[in-house]
Amino acid sequence: MTNDTDKIKDIDVLRANINNEAAQINWKELERLFAGGWLIYVSSDSNLLDVAVAFSLDNKDEVSKWLTSGEVAKVSVEQAKLWHQQDTVFWSTVVKPWVLIQPLQDSDIATSQDDNVH
Numbered sequence: 001m002t003n004d005t006d007k008i009k010d011i012d013v014l015r016a017n018i019n020n021e022a023a024q025i026n027w028k029e030l031e032r033l034f035a036g037g038w039l040i041y042v043s044s045d046s047n048l049l050d051v052a053v054a055f056s057l058d059n060k061d062e063v064s065k066w067l068t069s070g071e072v073a074k075v076s077v078e079q080a081k082l083w084h085q086q087d088t089v090f091w092s093t094v095v096k097p098w099v100l101i102q103p104l105q106d107s108d109i110a111t112s113q114d115d116n117v118h
Contacts, residue, residue, distance in 0.1 A: 011053065018052045022093040024104070027083040030090065033099050039075040042102040046071045048091055055095040075101070 033039050042051045051072055054062040066072035082088075083103070090101040 011057070014056055015049060015053050018056065018093055018095070019049055022048070022052075022091055025090055025092045025101075027080075027086075027088045027090070030092070030099070030101065031080075031084070034075055034080050037074070038097060038099050040098045040100045041073050041075045041079060042066075042100050043071045044102065046102075048093065048100060048102045052093045052095050052100050055098060055100065 030039060040055075042048050046066060051063075051066065053059075054066075063072065089104045091104065092099055092101045094100075
């Protein structure tokens with residue numbers, strides 16, 4: 001039972017560390033990371049912290065589910081162009097080698113969704 005308790009504490013510490021390291025950043029500061037292929041988009045339908053923890057723990061089942069649904073994906077050229085034009089601001093966190101980003105206002109390409117801030 002101690003192992004389960006220790007595991008939960010470790011995840012809580014990991015989660016707190018990721019949360020403390022999250023920051024806001026604008027697209028122009030992310031462009032070089034996009035060029036290097038390091039950016040991962042997290043939609044506003046997902047919790048950035050949950051995704052970062054799953055990436056950190058290499059939770060393949062959870063990450064695969066998000067990738068399949070499109071809630072998590074490598075940043076596309078279309079997204080990059082739009083975000084460049086709008087100078088979009090993101091929440092971001094690093095899960096080496098990736099930088100996970102989530103727009104403050106999710107402006108998905110060619111959608112007419114209401115702007116939601118998460």
